[in-house]
Amino acid sequence: MNSAKTHFPKKEILLELQDVWKTYQMGSESLDVLRGVSVSIYKGEFVTILGPSGSGKSTLMNLVGILDIPTRGHILLEKKDLSHLSESALAQLRGKKIGFVFQQFNLIHTLSALENVILPTIFQNVPQTQRIERAKELLALVGLADRMHHRPNELSGGQQQRVAIARALVNNPEIILADEPTGNLDSQSGKQIMELLTTLHEKEKKTIILVTHDQSLVRHAQRTISLRDGKIVSITNK
Amino acid sequence: MIKDYFLIPWKEMHNRKLRSLLTLFGIIIGIASVVSLINLGQGLQQAITGQVSALGNDKLIITAKGNPLTAGLSIDAIKITTHDMDVIRKVSGVKQAAGFLYSSSKIEFNNEARYFFVDGFPTNKEENTLINSAQSYKIAQGRNIASGDRYKVVLGSEYTNPDLFGKDISLGNKILIKEHEFKIIGFWQKTGSPQDDKSAIIPIDTYQELFQKNNELGLIFVQINPGEDLNLMDAKIKKELRKSRHLKEDKEDFSIQTPQQLVSTFDTVLNIVQVVLIGIAAISLFVGGIGIMNTMFTAVLQRTKEIGLFKAIGATNRQILTLFLIESGLYGLIGGILGVLIGMLFAKIIEYIFSQFIGSLLVIQFQWTQLLAIIFFSFIIGCISGFTPARKASKLNAIDSLRYE
Numbered sequence: 001m002n003s004a005k006t007h008f009p010k011k012e013i014l015l016e017l018q019d020v021w022k023t024y025q026m027g028s029e030s031l032d033v034l035r036g037v038s039v040s041i042y043k044g045e046f047v048t049i050l051g052p053s054g055s056g057k058s059t060l061m062n063l064v065g066i067l068d069i070p071t072r073g074h075i076l077l078e079k080k081d082l083s084h085l086s087e088s089a090l091a092q093l094r095g096k097k098i099g100f101v102f103q104q105f106n107l108i109h110t111l112s113a114l115e116n117v118i119l120p121t122i123f124q125n126v127p128q129t130q131r132i133e134r135a136k137e138l139l140a141l142v143g144l145a146d147r148m149h150h151r152p153n154e155l156s157g158g159q160q161q162r163v164a165i166a167r168a169l170v171n172n173p174e175i176i177l178a179d180e181p182t183g184n185l186d187s188q189s190g191k192q193i194m195e196l197l198t199t200l201h202e203k204e205k206k207t208i209i210l211v212t213h214d215q216s217l218v219r220h221a222q223r224t225i226s227l228r229d230g231k232i233v234s235i236t237n238k
Numbered sequence: 239m240i241k242d243y244f245l246i247p248w249k250e251m252h253n254r255k256l257r258s259l260l261t262l263f264g265i266i267i268g269i270a271s272v273v274s275l276i277n278l279g280q281g282l283q284q285a286i287t288g289q290v291s292a293l294g295n296d297k298l299i300i301t302a303k304g305n306p307l308t309a310g311l312s313i314d315a316i317k318i319t320t321h322d323m324d325v326i327r328k329v330s331g332v333k334q335a336a337g338f339l340y341s342s343s344k345i346e347f348n349n350e351a352r353y354f355f356v357d358g359f360p361t362n363k364e365e366n367t368l369i370n371s372a373q374s375y376k377i378a379q380g381r382n383i384a385s386g387d388r389y390k391v392v393l394g395s396e397y398t399n400p401d402l403f404g405k406d407i408s409l410g411n412k413i414l415i416k417e418h419e420f421k422i423i424g425f426w427q428k429t430g431s432p433q434d435d436k437s438a439i440i441p442i443d444t445y446q447e448l449f450q451k452n453n454e455l456g457l458i459f460v461q462i463n464p465g466e467d468l469n470l471m472d473a474k475i476k477k478e479l480r481k482s483r484h485l486k487e488d489k490e491d492f493s494i495q496t497p498q499q500l501v502s503t504f505d506t507v508l509n510i511v512q513v514v515l516i517g518i519a520a521i522s523l524f525v526g527g528i529g530i531m532n533t534m535f536t537a538v539l540q541r542t543k544e545i546g547l548f549k550a551i552g553a554t555n556r557q558i559l560t561l562f563l564i565e566s567g568l569y570g571l572i573g574g575i576l577g578v579l580i581g582m583l584f585a586k587i588i589e590y591i592f593s594q595f596i597g598s599l600l601v602i603q604f605q606w607t608q609l610l611a612i613i614f615f616s617f618i619i620g621c622i623s624g625f626t627p628a629r630k631a632s633k634l635n636a637i638d639s640l641r642y643e
């Protein structure tokens with residue numbers, strides 16, 4: 001409570017959603033998955049998006065991660081409205097500012113852990129030596145320095161998710177978006193992943209957005225945004 | 239940066255070796271057949287042009303009618319004889335006529351057997367000179383065959399190469415032709431025609447004895463007097479031969495050709511054969527391209543989730559297009575390189591088989607620029623085949639792809 005204040009002497013808005021709607025057209029019927037979501041995410045905070053299955057969490061996360069565009073409403077990243085940007089400009093921005101962590105890890109099976117971590121830098125323009133150094137550092141950070149050359153199928157679920165986290169960090173993004181990152185893991189590995197995310201928040205000053213339906217994970221975050229039927233029902237501070 | 243783009247496709251191909259190999263198969267066969275056919279065609283064309291251009295412009299060639307490829311080899315029942323030569327000599331305007339016989343035959347030395355051409359040349363000085371000049375034979379060592387010689391042989395320049403029979407051959411050595419001993423009395427200078435440079439020239443009488451040919455001739459060279467018109471002489475000789483052979487006009491069973499006609503006859507046949515064969519090769523290349531396209535469509539489907547991920551980590555549509563184009567281009571490139579190597583090998587094998595059974599008529603000389611162009615062409619085929627699948631990949635929706643199982 002007090003600590004939250006010391007973390008943010010001045011609350012700088014990183015990302016802002018203004019009356020965001022997402023509507024899916026299914027034949028003649030239309031389905032409003034998000035219905036007027038307005039919320040601000042502050043630089044350096046750890047926030048959880050909590051809600052039951054089907055409430056629209058992943059849909060919201062895809063919008064926040066500029067992987068998707070809203071049917072209606074605006075999303076502003078660092079005060080810049082994204083609705084005017086081209087598809088490739090969005091891709092570039094996504095690569096630089098956002099790191100995704102998925103429930104299914106989504107590693108490339110033909111590539112080693114190190115190559116998986118390097119992958120996002122290929123689509124930016126990071127010099128060769130610099131990127132290998134950085135990938136190695138990150139693998140060390142997530143505790144996998146000795147597993148660099150292993151393929152994903154030679155790693156445990158928890159280790160794979162740690163590789164995925166290192167990959168999310170490689171372009172030094174502002175925001176880490178994690179959608180049910182512990183959903184496919186046993187409780188022990190899940191705990192390690194949550195600790196890692198907390199460390200990234202505290203030590204690396206990353207903005208962490210965690211999407212979950214698991215009430216017990218809420219304690220890691222400073223704020224919790226509760227979602228139900230595509231609407232924010234409450235925002236609670238820790 | 240492009241270099242990094244090779245990593246993913248390369249690993250992917252490596253990981254699916256069997257599929258990659260099967261995909262490459264079509265393109266390899268296509269490219270290999272293009273390379274071997276083009277080079278065999280060029281080799282044949284050069285061999286023929288080289289043979290004929292040595293003839294000069296004051297000569298006519300008379301052979302029994304038949305396939306130009308077998309003319310003179312006595313495969314056809316129709317024959318020309320010494321009697322025909324006598325008839326030709328009496329035609330006004332003819333300076334000289336000389337005939338000779340030739341066929342592929344077993345030649346042995348140092349207990350090794352080879353098949354090369356053996357020619358029976360007249361020993362009469364004047365006739366011999368005419369044939370030698372038409373064939374551009376010049377003595378390098380020893381002497382030419384002369385009247386009175388029997389079971390003597392003058393060998394082409396290739397025989398001086400110890401590799402031919404695994405041992406040095408020199409003047410005075412004995413060589414076996416059709417199981418008969420011949421004494422080597424001379425060597426020719428290099429003529430540049432690989433076939434002639436491996437020929438063995440023996441006296442015509444000996445030849446007729448050895449091959450049981452009596453008064454038969456394979457080919458008659460006619461040299462006309464200076465100032466005579468080649469085409470007029472052609473018509474005159476044709477008329478006389480027709481008369482002596484009791485034939486009606488346009489029913490001739492012999493043919494008279496100028497050197498240029500000879501080249502163009504061969505060229506026409508060769509061109510038709512080449513067009514047909516290269517058409518077949520083009521079809522197999524097309525099929526190879528379809529194979530690449532099929533593999534790439536499958537790859538896009540199988541890696542939909544991967545494409546979604548690429549987009550999530552910041553890949554633009556253009557970058558994904560490039561990535562998949564490189565993959566299909568790599569199929570073309572690798573298929574092209576392997577295809578060229580196999581095609582070269584195949585052409586060389588044909589050349590070797592030719593040299594063993596017919597003589598070194600065919601010399602395959604590869605042009606590196608042409609081979610590189612073919613490899614580049616194969617790369618382009620890969621890129622073209624992969625374009626539609628790559629475009630499909632680049633246009634996939636990121637979120638749907640990430641959800642794809």
Ligand SMILES: Nc1ncnc2c1ncn2[C@@H]1O[C@H](COP(=O)(O)OP(=O)(O)OP(=O)(O)O)[C@@H](O)[C@H]1O
Nearest residue numbers: 024031033051052053054055056057058059060213
């Ligand atoms: N492409 C789509 N077309 C139609 N409906 C969709 C599409 N994507 C999502 N939905 C619907 O939107 C609703 C919200 O989906 P979303 O994936 O955001 O839920 P969620 O909160 O992440 O659920 P979970 O906890 O199960 O992951 C669901 O009812 C889903 O069926």
Ligand SMILES: [Mg+2]
Nearest residue numbers: 057058059179
């Ligand atoms: Mg979800």
